[in-house]
Amino acid sequence: MNTSPSPAAAVPAESWWRVPQMWLVVGGPLLVVVASLITAFIAVNYADPVLDKAVFERDRQAALALQGKARDAALIQLQPAHQARNHAASPVVPGQER
Structure with missing residues (x-):
């Protein structure tokens, strides 16, 4: 029987928010969503009037x-x-x- 530790058991589990690659994957789309909400807010609140x-x-x-x-x-x-x-x-x- 093999008693050597498996590679998964050798690496301690890390929290998902501590992994830098996760922020690269999630950060870009999250930034785009926030920017689009800000743009929509500006467009609705500061719309130019229609000229007669x-x-x-x-x-x-x-x-x-x-x-x-x-x-x-x-x-x-x-x-x-x-x-x-x-x-x-x-x-x-x-x-x-x-």
Whole structure:
């Protein structure tokens, strides 16, 4: 009969919270969950208000009137976002071909 101790009996049992590899496995997902809860809290409590288009147009007309350009207000149109972005990124002004 073999009386040598087994490898499992030679190593004393350690508590699960004292094993560093366990914190690597559990710590990452736990950190992501905490960060997502904080992000959700910020998004719910500090949401931007929805803008009313009628109020925006009224304020725009008032600003144009203060600048003395009320007669041209019907001709001035806001550019779509992708056109304004592309214009800001390029040095070429639309309508001025070289």
